[in-house]
Amino acid sequence: MESAAAGVDAGSGPALHATTFRLGYADTDPAGILYYAAWFPWMERMQSEWFWSNGLRQDELKRRHGFWTVTAHTACDYVAAVGLFDEIRLELRLGAVGRRSFEMLHRMVRTADEGVVARARIRIVTVSPELGSVELPALLRHHLDAWSRGVRLTPEVHP
Numbered sequence: 001m002e003s004a005a006a007g008v009d010a011g012s013g014p015a016l017h018a019t020t021f022r023l024g025y026a027d028t029d030p031a032g033i034l035y036y037a038a039w040f041p042w043m044e045r046m047q048s049e050w051f052w053s054n055g056l057r058q059d060e061l062k063r064r065h066g067f068w069t070v071t072a073h074t075a076c077d078y079v080a081a082v083g084l085f086d087e088i089r090l091e092l093r094l095g096a097v098g099r100r101s102f103e104m105l106h107r108m109v110r111t112a113d114e115g116v117v118a119r120a121r122i123r124i125v126t127v128s129p130e131l132g133s134v135e136l137p138a139l140l141r142h143h144l145d146a147w148s149r150g151v152r153l154t155p156e157v158h159p
Helices: 036-053 061-065 138-148
Strands: 017-022 068-078 087-097 101-110 115-127
Touching: 017 036, 036 068, 036 087, 036 101, 036 115, 061 068, 087 138
Parallel strands: none
Antiparallel strands: 017 087, 068 115, 087 101, 101 115
């Protein structure tokens, strides 16, 4: 059940990116109930794919642009039960953007009934190659500003 006092806002407006997948046995406990940490690898895949499709390959940021991104905080509200073989649509939205960090918002929707089953927020910090926090580099801020308006700056990359 969705609570009025829920702690994580999943954002509004259209998603920047979405993908659909079916929960598998690896996502659940032996009773077929979602393992609480199962959402986090899916969210990381979504973010990595989004950055990659926008020409910001996380494995090349340091070499090409002189900064890295590091996850500093995560929060996830589990709104409704899901189980083995449920089909889930994971939606990605941009959250708050600060001087040194930004948030990616995730919404997990069970496709069978369009019910929101979880909402999450991941705060990402930009760091120097020496791992000290730095202000958002101009390149990244330019992308974040465009994404906040729903604009993709680069064509989608395909292997």
